[in-house]
Amino acid sequence: MSEAVDFKIVEEPKRPMAMNPKKFGMWLFMASVLMLFISLTSAYIVRQAEGNWLFFDLPTIFVVSTAIIVVSSVTMQLAFWSARKDDVERVKVMVLLTAILGLAFVISQYLGWKDLVARSVYLVGNPSGSFLYIITGLHAIHLVSAVVFLLFVLYSSFRNKVNSKNTVQIEICTTYWHFLGVLWVYLYVFLTLLR
Amino acid sequence: MTWIISLGAILVLVILYMIFKIGNLVGLVKGKKEEEFSISWNNANAIMFMIFMVVGLGGFFWYSYAHFDEYTLPVASIHGEVTDSLFWITMWVTVVAFAIIFVVMFWFTFAYKYEKGRKAAYFADNHKLEILWTVVPAIVLALLVFRGLRVWHEITGPASKEAVVVEMVGQQWLWMARYPGVKDKTLGHHNYKLIDASNEFGLDLTDKNSYDDFKSLELHIPVGQEILMKIRAKDVLHSVFLPHFRVKMDAVPGVQTHFKFTATKTTAQMREELNNPAFNYEMACTEVCGKGHFSMKFPVVVDTQEDYQEWLESQESWLKQNPDYLKYVPAELKEAAMIKAGIPLDNTVTVQTAAIK
Amino acid sequence: MATIDVHPQTATHHHDEHGDDHAHHGNFWTTYIFSEDHKVIAKQFLFTGMAWALIGGMLSVLFRLQLGFPEANLGWLKPILGGWLTPEGKIDPEFYLALVTMHGTIMVFFVLTAGLSGTFSNFLIPLQIGARDMASGFMNMLSYWFFFLSSAIMFISLFISTGPAAGGWVIYPPLSALPQAISGSGLGMTLWLVSMALFIVSSLLGSINYITTVINMRTLGMSFTKLPLTIWAFFLTAIIGILSFPVLFAAALLLIFDRSFGTSFYLSDIYIGGEALPNQGGSPILFQHLFWFLGHPEVYIVLLPALGITSEIIATNSRKPIFGYKAMVGSMLFIAILSFVVWAHHMFVTGMNPFLGSIFTLLTLIIAVPSAVKIFNYVTTLWKGNIRFTPAMLFSIGLVSFFLTGGITGIFLGNSAVDIQLHDTYFVVAHFHLVMGSASFFGMMAGVYHWFPKMFGRMMDEKLGYLHFWLTFIGVYLVFFPMHYIGIAGFPRRYYTWTAFETFSGFADLNMLVSVAAIITMVAQFIFLFNFIYNIFRGKLAPANPWNATTLEWTTPRLPGHGNWVGEIPTVYRWPYDYSKPGSKEDFIPQHIPYSETPESNLPHENDEIKLEMGGAGAIVVEERKH
């Protein structure tokens, strides 16, 4: 084998491409979440095509929700950039702000539900309403999970573990947050167009 | 019964134990030899594959030939003859392919069983071969499918205006047939909220067309005339299956499905053909629907057109059988309803009207 | 030149220490129960899967007793079945449906998905790509324990008084939504749904891990074109899983809402138990679309790993490269993609739009082509081989045979016009048991026989393996082949008995044969069980590479510890199928042997690979070596 050692150097194999496994795992997780919503929205389309579909307007407050979630994406991104620049204090502020906006979004969605109930659109009844509750509800649950994730990031930042050398956690969190934001925008547009 | 099973089990266990013991003993006797790869067992397995191939294929062909009449159902509908022929064409094509691959594969296992010192061929790919066996199956399959699609298109196309309409309703665990009646030849509306113990169809008696509808616990259809079967279910999924007519369609609560077909042989003709005076057509359920799924039998009779007409006219309308329900008929339609339903127009009218609160 | 060498060395060195010192720590709980080692987790999946296989098999024997011997008095089963026997000693018709449902669920999900993928993806991915462990050992552990929890709940559901779910493994509503319709749709169905939700979580955790590991943790030189087909199969299976299981989750979620919260996604116009339900506007067909959107990919989730395992074993034991490596990968890829667009072939007679039926007929027939290609490739791999019939090889050949037999009938079923008659008859039962059930089961068996030496460091008994194979192989054919005839004769599936119909009154003999064969096949599995358990403890010690195979797992010690390789992880230079290469003395060249060490057997383009790196001087080195 001693001879062989020489040759090994000669014939160097290519290093396989790689990405941070955690980041990659998050992408896969998002793929499956996306499938969940794609299947629900396809079910929505299929069911709607069969007729007997109750028409009602989306709660107007969903516009506010959408605005909130867009802004929260901005703050999240700022937090990430601050982490890269080692601006730890700003990371804390921005992460906290994002989390608060996240909760505001969930509350706004809840107000939307109350609005629906006030207009006699219930979970139980015509599937057109049931779908709306389930789709927005599932999205809100995912958003709450992202807020929990944010709190972990916040905790790490207080322990000085979020900085330009440790960006993986906050980067994954940012990705997830943007994903949920885009997902909501997709859902909102979808629900608006397909009444 | 039980003892046969337990005996079999014990027998197998004993054989097992013996083989294991013998294997060990032989190993002991042979001593070191045991370490080596056993050529004789290898050959034994190869030979077994050959035996399996011959006996297996032989058994398959023999049974398929000898018991042909047992496992093929006579066919009695126009489209059924077409799909059957497609089935058998597919069968011929695939059986030839199957037999060739089967034989070749097991032959290879035998011919290329391990031999000391022989070196296997380093044969990693061959594009011509691969393209060939991608393209050929693709073409054959395409031909089969195109025939299939044409047939499918015809079967699922719209029924003609003259088709005889029958409604099949599935519920746990029986079928009911509803005929549109001789007077209007149109099925009346139904609504599941109107269903009760007597009004099993949920007939909507505000619809004129419902008055002469009648219920039957036998499916009567005329030979040689297109039937449009409308299908629905009251509780869970069921599926109409008329094996001799190659008809199958799910019955779905909340949705109406349908299937059109034309019977080609009356029950009497079929009895003659099969030489079985006891023969009857039957309808079954093929979508699991609970405890009684296996017992949802519904008798089917194919009549000559004259017999069918006669049978039709002999049937009493549902309303006539359930005159109580006249009270749900709007007052202005009552007389028409009674005429259509074949209820004699005597003083019952006043009695019935009085009954409404 | 030496400088190039340093880089990978240091990179792996760090891992080594990490790998080694773990092996000495840990107590019983962290080593065997909540282990994060992929090999232990694989074994946990295997044992659980085997337990489920036994339970699932027993259930099938029970309902085969009913079908084969409708007159028999099963009173002797009273101690086990209790109230599920009628006073005459017959199985209760509703319990019959519960048995069928549980059998299907258990076999498809718990045995052939978790038991097969869970075992072999976990065991082989790190070992064959040259990684110390999975990307996330913790998630991997969670994946098993979610599966365990899911199993426990499903198991408990077998014993509740209203019985387990009984609406078929496809749980079509309204039957599965209404306890009034069948008692299994009460608590039993709730437990089924909870169990499956956990199962989906487990499967997603596993799949994410498999994909991440394959993408990111391959050893030096292990490019995608050098991956063993097993890894390709596990990789594609995991991708299918990630994309399809969420859809089942969505379907189940809506069903849960219908069952428990009064929504009407799947329910409409129902009159049952003397009352009209308020639900309106739902569509049972919607559920079927969602279910089969998972359901069809699921059959490939079950089958692809088995095909991967078989490819590996057939090549190794034919002492030949697998024929058409690229075509094999290509067809798996093609199958994986197409499996998402054929689902509605399960729904030709649901009343769905006939035009859709045509589209799905076309797409379905397309998917038959790559399947055929795979068969041809297997057969050609055998050609001019030097075949060793190890038990693993026997089971692999068995798989190809089943795949062929069962695949052929798919061509009938995929043709919508022909499917009208065959749908929901025993013909379908024969089709999918051969092509999916038996084929995948044989793949799993082949895998166990083949990798047992690496899993437990000991050898299984070959002769018992032969006996097990022949009894099972012939038994399976005797069970499922006659079902084609029964199906052509129109016998519907999920029937408690056929005696109610004149049309279906024949074939008592054939049904009895099937049942007897099923019992014998079931009993034959105890041979395996004995062989397996006995040899875990008492088997002959295995050599490190008992089958003279080329892939990386055989470069590990006899019983690899935590971290898999004692020293450095080997580097990969060649594809995994260099068997019987012309010029080479040995009939196999493992993946970690550089081309520069085998000048006698290199193909021209392989020599180029050396020269390229050498910048022109390579030719000299190669010649030197020849002296």
Ligand code: HEM
């Ligand atoms: C040659 C390619 C294949 C074709 C054309 C094909 C076609 C079909 C069709 C049309 C059906 C529906 C039959 C019916 O219910 O009426 C079916 C059922 C089924 N197939 Fe295949 N199939 C093929 C290969 C496979 C493979 C490879 C697997 C599994 C690995 C598989 C597993 C199943 C299962 C599990 C069912 C029945 C599900 C149920 O109703 O419970 N098929 N197949």
Ligand SMILES: [Cu+2]
């Ligand atoms: Cu049924």
Ligand SMILES: [Cu+2]
């Ligand atoms: Cu399918």
